[in-house]
Amino acid sequence: MSTKKQRGLSLDQQAELALPWAIRVAATLRLADFIAGGVTHLEDLASRAQVHPGALGMLLRYLSASGIFTERAPEHFELTHAARMLLDDHPQHLREQLDQEGVGGNMDRVWIGLLDSIRTGQAAYRAIYGCTFWEALSTNASLSAWFHPLMIRLSTEDADALVKSYDWTRVGHIVDVGGGMGSVLAALLHAYPALSGTLIELPETAARAQATFADRGLLERCSIVGKSFFEPLPPGKDIYLLSCVLFNWDDAPAIEILRRCAQAIGPQGRVLILEPLSGQEPIPRPVTAEELLTLVLLGGQIRSLETYANLAHCADLEICSAHRLTSGNTLIECAASAYGI
């Protein structure tokens, strides 16, 4: 948790918004790249960035006072170590993240909704953009071009851990519910040639996921179904996998998704929930900026095992086992209450 002492900033300094926005504007205008390319005079910079010279001077001098650029001679600017991080080819890709005309800007503007989200416990994305984040993914090409590769990167460790941490030899067919680009299901099908699977995803993402299975020669063992997981799921399969799905949703929709799985499984079937879990850290538990963003963006939350037990119960499921995987996320196995465990 950040305290005044840890951050070395007083509360009024921490609450100040000018610096984060000024850095974002510099990133959007690619000022660091122009300067690195030898365009150092204010007039030339303004002309390259197509902005007002006087206003740009204010921005650069403000950022220079914060140590981000430096005015080495009147109206000539240089990069500091910090400004080098804003170069387009910097390995951390910070410029792209801060670019107000790209996905970074789309994410940044969501923070305006934090007050509403804290009041309601709900996502604020729709109030700001007129649609949910998931709907935006289907229509905004740059948003989906950023999100899906990020999810593939984030799920790689989960997929590797999941392959090793469950007895897949007893499983015939997996339904990957909200399976994204299919990287987790593809890893399982690849590791276990006797397995077959169904990927349930929103139509736009389902169409993109074809390539994941085609590239690995797995299309024959996988059906890709473009539909919502709030609709009935294919019945009677062995495993219904929810990998990093439920923490994106508030309790009521999370129960609905679980109920769809419960309605589909038979006596031997299992619902596997793979999620980050709270309750494993010291109290008080630190909450990260990513968790707050999940709330504002999606209305989601990281839950404890006890909370999952309650959600499962509301959906006519019971938890049979839970264990933490090497990826850090926890695998929770559930069966339908009607059949007992």
Ligand SMILES: C[S@@+](CC[C@H](N)C(=O)[O-])C[C@H]1O[C@@H](n2cnc3c(N)ncnc32)[C@H](O)[C@@H]1O
């Ligand atoms: C955080 S991603 C997880 C993807 C994948 N399970 C993984 O572990 O990489 C959540 C996924 O839920 C999907 N999703 C959101 N709403 C959905 C809906 N109503 N029906 C089906 N999928 C949905 C999104 O498209 C997204 O791919």
